[in-house]
Structure formats: structure tokens, C-alpha cells
Amino acid sequence: DTEVTQTPKHLVMGMTNKKSLKCEQHMGHRAMYWYKQKAKKPPELMFVYSYEKLSINESVPSRFSPECPNSSLLNLHLHALQPEDSALYLCASSQDRRGQDTFGSGTRLTVV
Amino acid sequence: QKEVEQDPGPLSVPEGAIVSLNCTYSNSAFQYFMWYRQYSRKGPELLMYTYSSGNKEDGRFTAQVDKSSKYISLFIRDSQPSDSATYLCAMSFTGGGNKLTFGTGTQLKVEL
Numbered sequence: 001d002t003e004v005t006q007t008p009k010h011l012v013m014g015m016t017n018k019k020s021l022k023c024e025q026h027m028g029h030r031a032m033y034w035y036k037q038k039a040k041k042p043p044e045l046m047f048v049y050s051y052e053k054l055s056i057n058e059s060v061p062s063r064f065s066p067e068c069p070n071s072s073l074l075n076l077h078l079h080a081l082q083p084e085d086s087a088l089y090l091c092a093s094s095q096d097r098r099g100q101d102t103f104g105s106g107t108r109l110t111v112v
Numbered sequence: 113q114k115e116v117e118q119d120p121g122p123l124s125v126p127e128g129a130i131v132s133l134n135c136t137y138s139n140s141a142f143q144y145f146m147w148y149r150q151y152s153r154k155g156p157e158l159l160m161y162t163y164s165s166g167n168k169e170d171g172r173f174t175a176q177v178d179k180s181s182k183y184i185s186l187f188i189r190d191s192q193p194s195d196s197a198t199y200l201c202a203m204s205f206t207g208g209g210n211k212l213t214f215g216t217g218t219q220l221k222v223e224l
Binding site: 004031033040041042043045048050055056088090092094098099100101102103104105106108 | 120143144146148153154155156157158161163200202203204206209210211212214215216217219
């Protein structure tokens with residue numbers, strides 16, 4: 001299995017809602033990532049988990065809360081988002097620190 | 113000045129043309145150089161990976177890295193309409209905390 005699977009593919013949520021994005025990989029990768037991508041922009045790193053521990057938080061607002069329940073799963077909990085948080089949220093994983101990330105197809109999030 | 117500069121395009125070429133995509137960078141610490149291809153509404157897909165300076169060929173794709181000039185290139189031979197996508201260069205280095213630094217991406221369209 002060489003895939004990173006993200007669910008849901010699309011999500012519309014109100015500013016008062018709480019929702020979660022899910023990511024799963026079975027490649028044995030020990031690093032997992034959340035990225036945010038706006039239209040016609042490159043992915044922006046949000047969080048890095050290394051061996052199930054949060055190693056990097058790129059000054060992301062607390063309305064985004066990551067969780068790594070085990071080495072295969074990564075969640076992103078969303079609460080009280082703003083319309084400007086609407087974007088494609090990408091999960092990725094990699095075996096080591098050299099940057100060969102495998103990306104999922106993303107969750108397209110719309111905040112209304 | 114951005115750490116990684118990439119012409120955003122769009123670049124339009126006829127089918128069968130040789131395409132040259134380029135990035136320049138300023139951080140001499142970068143050691144690992146990647147090219148990702150991203151189709152519309154999909155996650156990035158790793159196309160080519162190169163460590164340090166040199167060339168790497170994979171089918172119709174050739175990646176070149178010139179660390180002395182801080183310049184990397186991706187060549188696509190015999191371009192096909194299916195190559196129409198956004199191409200993102202990305203770089204990282206040991207000790208960089210599992211972080212990729214992306215270029216802005218070049219949008220390529222291969223016309224029939």
C-alpha cells in the first residue's frame with residue numbers, strides 16, 4: 001500500500017461547528033504532516049509529527065488541533081474556523097527527513 | 113527574497129515539445145531536491161528526487177541540480193497533454209526538521 005488516504009474529500013462547515021479531518025497511511029512512515037494549500041499557492045506546512053510526537057507547529061491558530069493516535073493515523077480537529085480557513089488540507093507522510101513526502105488527495109474545506 | 117523562486121507561468125507548449133522548468137534558491141544548506149506534479153484538485157505527487165548536485169533521468173523526465181549556481185531544472189521530453197499540471201520544486205536539508213520548502217509552482221499546459 002503506497003497511499004495516503006484522507007477523509008472526507010469535501011467538507012462544508014459553519015463557523016460554530018466542530019469537525020475532524022482524518023488521514024491514514026500503511027507504508028510504515030514515521031513522519032506525518034498536515035499542510036494547508038490555497039488556490040494557486042504551494043502547500044504551507046502546518047504540523048509535523050515524528051514518531052507520533054508533535055515536533056513542529058508552524059504557529060498555527062489553536063482552532064486547528066492535531067492528533068496522532070498511532071503511527072498510521074493523523075487527525076486534524078477543527079473548531080470555530082473562519083471563512084479564510086477555506087482551503088485544501090493535505091496530509092503527507094515520509095520515511096525519513098529527506099523530504100520525499102507522499103501526499104494524500106486532500107480535503108477541500110469550505111467554511112461558511 | 114523568497115528562499116525558493118519559481119516562475120509561476122502559465123507555460124503553454126505544443127504536444128511533443130521539450131519543456132524546461134526551473135527553480136533558484138538562496139539557502140546553501142539545501143541538500144535534497146524534489147519535483148512534485150499536482151493535477152487540479154489533487155495532492156502533489158513526487159516525480160523526481162535528487163540528492164546534491166547531478167542529473168537524474170526517469171523515462172521522459174530529467175532532473176538537474178547545480179548547487180554551485182543554486183539552480184535546479186526539470187526537463188520533460190516529448191510532452192503530452194497528460195503532463196498538463198502544476199509543477200512544484202521543493203527542497204530540504206538534514207537538520208531541517210522534516211520541512212520541505214516549496215517554490216510557488218509553474219502551471220504547464222500541453223496543447224494538442
